[in-house]
Amino acid sequence: MRRQxxxxxxxxxxxxxxxxxxxxxxxxxxxxxxxxxxxxxxxxSKTAGFRHDSIxxxxxxxxxxxxxxxxxxxxxxDAAAFTPENLAGYEAVVFLSTTGDVLDDAQQDALSAxxxxxxxxxxxxxxxxxxxDWPSYEHLVGAWFKSHPAIQEAKVVTxxxxxxxxxxxxxxxVRTDELYNYRTNPRADVxxxxxxxxxxxxxxxxxxxxxxxxxxxxQEGRSFYxxxxxxxxxxxxxxxxxxxxxxxxxxxxxxxxxxxxxxxxPGDESVEAESYTSSSGVQSAAHTxxxxxxxxxYIDNGDWTGYASxxxxxxxxxxxxxxxxxxxxxxxxxxxSATGPLLGSVDVAPTGGWETFxxxxxxxxxxxxxxxxxxxxxxxxxxxxxDSFTLARQQxxxxxxxxxxxxxxxxxxxxxxxxxxxRHWEQGGHTPPDDIGADLxxxxxxxxxxxxxxxxxxxxxxxxxxxxxxxxxxxxxxxGYEDKLAPVVLEAAARHGIKVAWHIEPYGDRTAASVVDDIxxxxxxxxxxPAYYRDAEHGNRPAFYIFESLKIQDWSALxxxxxxxxxxxxxxxxxxxxxxxxxxxxxxxxxxxxxxxKQAGEYxxxxxxxxxxSVAPGYIDDRAVPGNTxxxxxxxxxxxxxxxxxxxxxxxxxxSPSWVSVTSxxxxxxxxxxxxxxxxxxxxxxxxxxxxxxxxxxxxxxxxYLDRTAYWADRFEQQREEARSAD
Numbered sequence: 268m269r270r271q272x273x274x275x276x277x278x279x280x281x282x283x284x285x286x287x288x289x290x291x292x293x294x295x296x297x298x299x300x301x302x303x304x305x306x307x308x309x310x311x312s313k314t315a316g317f318r319h320d321s322i323x324x325x326x327x328x329x330x331x332x333x334x335x336x337x338x339x340x341x342x343x344x345d346a347a348a349f350t351p352e353n354l355a356g357y358e359a360v361v362f363l364s365t366t367g368d369v370l371d372d373a374q375q376d377a378l379s380a381x382x383x384x385x386x387x388x389x390x391x392x393x394x395x396x397x398x399x400d401w402p403s404y405e406h407l408v409g410a411w412f413k414s415h416p417a418i419q420e421a422k423v424v425t426x427x428x429x430x431x432x433x434x435x436x437x438x439x440x441v442r443t444d445e446l447y448n449y450r451t452n453p454r455a456d457v458x459x460x461x462x463x464x465x466x467x468x469x470x471x472x473x474x475x476x477x478x479x480x481x482x483x484x485x486q487e488g489r490s491f492y493x494x495x496x497x498x499x500x501x502x503x504x505x506x507x508x509x510x511x512x513x514x515x516x517x518x519x520x521x522x523x524x525x526x527x528x529x530x531x532x533p534g535d536e537s538v539e540a541e542s543y544t545s546s547s548g549v550q551s552a553a554h555t556x557x558x559x560x561x562x563x564x565y566i567d568n569g570d571w572t573g574y575a576s577x578x579x580x581x582x583x584x585x586x587x588x589x590x591x592x593x594x595x596x597x598x599x600x601x602x603x604s605a606t607g608p609l610l611g612s613v614d615v616a617p618t619g620g621w622e623t624f625x626x627x628x629x630x631x632x633x634x635x636x637x638x639x640x641x642x643x644x645x646x647x648x649x650x651x652x653x654d655s656f657t658l659a660r661q662q663x664x665x666x667x668x669x670x671x672x673x674x675x676x677x678x679x680x681x682x683x684x685x686x687x688x689x690r691h692w693e694q695g696g697h698t699p700p701d702d703i704g705a706d707l708x709x710x711x712x713x714x715x716x717x718x719x720x721x722x723x724x725x726x727x728x729x730x731x732x733x734x735x736x737x738x739x740x741x742x743x744x745x746x747g748y749e750d751k752l753a754p755v756v757l758e759a760a761a762r763h764g765i766k767v768a769w770h771i772e773p774y775g776d777r778t779a780a781s782v783v784d785d786i787x788x789x790x791x792x793x794x795x796x797p798a799y800y801r802d803a804e805h806g807n808r809p810a811f812y813i814f815e816s817l818k819i820q821d822w823s824a825l826x827x828x829x830x831x832x833x834x835x836x837x838x839x840x841x842x843x844x845x846x847x848x849x850x851x852x853x854x855x856x857x858x859x860x861x862x863x864x865k866q867a868g869e870y871x872x873x874x875x876x877x878x879x880x881s882v883a884p885g886y887i888d889d890r891a892v893p894g895n896t897x898x899x900x901x902x903x904x905x906x907x908x909x910x911x912x913x914x915x916x917x918x919x920x921x922x923s924p925s926w927v928s929v930t931s932x933x934x935x936x937x938x939x940x941x942x943x944x945x946x947x948x949x950x951x952x953x954x955x956x957x958x959x960x961x962x963x964x965x966x967x968x969x970x971x972y973l974d975r976t977a978y979w980a981d982r983f984e985q986q987r988e989e990a991r992s993a994d
Contacts, residue, residue: 302800307357309337309359310363311344312365316396321498321502322363324502343697344945358386359515359607360388361561363394366979368421370398370697378554387520388488392605395492399411400970400974403745411449421443421444421446423439423440423464423479427459429525432460439464444983453478458525479493487511493517495507537657538577548567549564555653556624558654577641582757583659584629589652594648594650596650598641598642599643601640604640615627621652632720668733668980671926672979673929675853675932676726676738676739676756677933686717699713701952705936706938707948708954710945730765734981742769742771745773767800768811771814777825789811800803805833806830809833810835810877812879822846835848840868850878854881855886855930856886861911864920867880878923879959881929882912882914882930883931884908885899886898886902892936940974944956944969946966
């Protein structure tokens, strides 16, 4: 009732203001229909990265649209506005070219609950370049930014002439703007209103289907996004202003529009867990931080729920938003009934409170063929609450991250359950699983590199999150352990649009001639995989990094493959790179000072070689190599990683790289991984964590280096595009 009274008071005040000021208000754009009742819109324009100079013009335009259409506008850059109580006073929230990490965990929860509970979200342009550490935001906005070419004229094709945002436009709209490429094509999950005709401009990377404006329902709320709106001039363009107004009207719920994608399987949508159709022993529990204001609660050991409209066919993973001040436990995913086939499970640890939410995820390996049932197991008393969950399904190969950012990937780990014994985790005389040879503890625990549905599948999801498009697979010779696991990794990589290059390690009796034979073997054995990396900018050739190349003096045998492969030497000594097609460094410490990088980069450019300097978040191997006197490099809460990336991308220091290689995704012994590390490792072993990295804590800190890699990958792609435009 309090909100209704406040809204009524605003209605009266706004009506009086309109009556007094009608003569001076800007006219509504052509085709705009005035809203029936006044309403309230929050415009948020905080930036933690690039700041668009069009933001003030955008705020002014929305204020003028509000004056003409009957909505009040509050503009702010204070994230403290994102509380359940404050957001309840608005019909829509506009993210106007926000960038970077602009909300903390509580503010994210407030926005999610607001939209899921019936509020509206509008994202404009760089709203897609925001909140990379919050997985749910990608679904809210529709897709995350990947790159953009220079500002230029292009054709925008209208797909929907009924939506209020696009009903005024012709089939083609020629405009000048900064045209975003996105990490994924959102079409399967949204209703596309406009696409870009990539043949009308240069720099498009999404092909024949390049959405640029879309909308979709979000639980009980609504979301609208347009990638247009970079330039100041956009906000004085009547056609763009009407696009913006129609999006706000739809999001606020003042006009109706069909924004269903028509292609989404119900199992791919986020499902409110309390919306079960059958159950035993559970109840709905009210929570202000939950979507829709409630969770599935009062869960005890042996309880279950069923969801008749959620089909398990083709499901590959289960993700749930959970909280627990209880015992924690396990969510079992069953098909057909509560005692039907077990497809997989996910553990839920206590989160510290019923209002403290986190996401848990697990792979599904069984073949589902019926409605979804969840069964709950654990100790005594209340176990946990579930806010919402998602079943993901196998997707066709899709575009991934930057093909110019390569992560060194290690498939050499083993566990007794899968491998028959521990492999690598015991290095340094340790006794897994709690005691491992690493100064950090994996979020997944000590895993097996052959666990296709578990560790490997999760790795590919994390690599997607990192914005890197290529992994460099550590390979120790034909028929070896890593060679036998290569098909597992290639298959998983293909599902996620990730490519695989090769790191030929110094196996016994390695020679230049054997490396040439290895290249032929890898091409013949794995070259037909859709994940097999070939670089389009360098003759569509595959890439082979040679670790410790200086151990072999004569590499003339490589001349036999120079036209068909890019073979990289590990050095910055340009007198040692004859017969090679590229240079990399690997060293996880050297990037902090970049010795010889500029000279190596200049030499590579002058001699048509690939230059791929290596950056690392840190290096510490005290537990894996006790007593080692090798220097180490602390992470400094992310400052070390940023320094190395900055050095690599500074032409005066880094020598203008062709690629940037990252040491590493998961070399745990050397303390250099960006793979998520546990924020709560086993006690008593002196493990470090990512806590505090980039100011993040808990689950956000665990993925901090993935998200920062995505940030730098975007910067690298923008720099490359700017360099191409300048040539």
